[in-house]
Amino acid sequence: MTLLEDLQHITEEEEEKDSKFKYHINICVAAGCLSSQSDVIKKTLQDEVNKCGLAEVCKVKGVGCMGPCSGGPVVALAESGVLYEHVKVEDCAEIVKSLEGKPVERLVQSTDTPFFKRQVKIVLENCGKIDPESITDYIAAGGYRALTHALAEMTPVEVVEEVKKSGLRGRGGAGYPTGLKWSTVAKAQSSGRKFVVCNADEGDPGAFMDRSVLESDPHRVLEGMAIAGYAVAADMGYVYVRAEYPLAIKRLKTAIKQAEQQGVLGNDICGTNFSFHVEIRLGAGAFVCGEETALLASIEGNRGQPRPRPPFPAIKGLWDRPTLINNVETFGNIAPIIRNGGEWFAGIGTEKSKGTKVFALAGKVQNTGLIEVPMGVTLREIVFDIGGGIPDGRSYKAVQTGGPSGGCIPAEHLDLPVDYESLARVGSIMGSGGMIVMDDTSNMVDVAKFFMEFCMTESCGKCVPCRVGTAQMYDLLTKMTEKRATPRDLALLEELCEVVKNTSLCGLGQTAPNPVLSTLEYFRHEYYEAITGGIPAGPAVEAVS
């Protein structure tokens, strides 16, 4: 039996097994819901099902994140589409008893809302549907078909072309065209091996997209990496994951083992002479290791300090070999692109930003959680329709994107379409997908100080502008929040922003001033208010610099 027939067979078997169940109760066992003991709920539901003698007709399954994480523990009834939130142990019996009749009204969360209706799921298509610890579930949902298709029907060059055609850009922050990067690595001469690296360091503090994908659908990432390996002629892949994500690590380990047993990873995959192995490497709590050259140093067992580029990793990466580095979400888009074609993907989104983007929506917004939207939707739609607006009767002040490298976007730009260029134009960046909403209680100087403290602590210390500059900027911002600053301090702060931005070695330093610059642009009066002696006239402050 060929691998493809094998996958088909597994799918049919699984469908047949599944058809015996009249009811499927899915419960989220991703980190968000687990922290409100969804594992206990899962067990209780199963006990209730057994007690009611429904074990033959009702399947209780742990699934990945369904999105509305603040409503955890979240339970979904697959057949009727009913969604329950804030489920407690005491509710389980009632949920099971009501399977035949009317849903338990007090727990129901309507899915006929913009939060669910406005989303388009590509990367998250399986999240909340399949059991992340079961390769059979992934296969039954169409998994590993893109890999087998690529191996059987496409040359590596054709795979690269398809990715180019899709217009996919890197989801790790910078938005570099993925197809172009693949083609550079594919063409790079190498006497020895090449490597594929998945960046799962997810450093933005307040973002959990990559984590959710790894916890909810780990095989998707492995499949994307294997296809990449085939396209660029690499036989080894590393996933660099934060050590702070134990559940993601565990599920990834399980997935790798299952994939090897299934023969979709390993030697001579699919009866071809293409071999691909994947290993996990753990990060150790250094934000700078998300930067690609630092990440490679860390995989090699060294202090994670960036080095100048060029040479780019695509030419000289791990152990000086050509290395392809992409983000988790970038790899998560690959299988659908190969399955449905690059053109299909290019049909979603805007002219220069194709496809969808996953965001972790958090902060002062009604519906916090994980969302996936087509590129080009407006910030207003995200915050007010999908997010449900600002809670507690307060008003919107800003949304922060791009984490410590990004900026705060004020109300006047709420109608901005979310794509790489538009966000950059207003002084922020797309970033990896953290989106933090702030209301009128947040002070922007304080927010700028928060991010500056982060950059100062995380600076690796290799170059002076970043090491010294972030500390000086932090001191100035502290003076401001304590209302001890003078107009000179503000001028000095602006000067430092320019120096650090222009002379730092890596992206951390180069972008560290962004939160200050964007808040200075849109909330300058708050800086004036932070200066001793009240609010000096605008021009006087300007004159000092």
Add this chain to the structure above:
Amino acid sequence: MSANLKTKPALPSADKRWKIVDATMRRHGYRSDSLIEVLHTVQEAFGYLDEVAMKFVAGSLRIPPSKVYGVASFYQFFTLRPPGRRTCVVCMGTACYIKGAANLLAAVAEHYNVKPGETTADGELSLITARCFGSCGLAPAAVIDGNVAGKLNVADMLERIKEGAQNDAA
């Protein structure tokens, strides 16, 4: 390989945990690039990295102890001092910060007279800060003795820590 075996240092003591550490190194063929993986194993087994451990790892992987120390001290995840009997990790990620995590941190620091990143003088409680547990939907969040607690206010937080201590004593 035989030279390798000859220079490989003996396990520091009969403590079984050293065998776990050695097994990790063996799995990686005692390659120097496995250093970070090995340090993770040591910390998981012993709770922190001490000088004995770092010297043992250095000898086994045949890298200078100064490099092992350099790597161990570079990464924030590694601790070079033993943790307190109980731990309280406050998330200082953006979502939690916006929802008042700084107040939680300050309250615990004051109540237990301990600075963030340090352990109380009696070795009872370590107060640690972290960046995002991925539970931002439950912001502000903290991990108290390994359990995630969300949507916290100062009173909840102090209560939870106290509860843990009582359970410990019981």
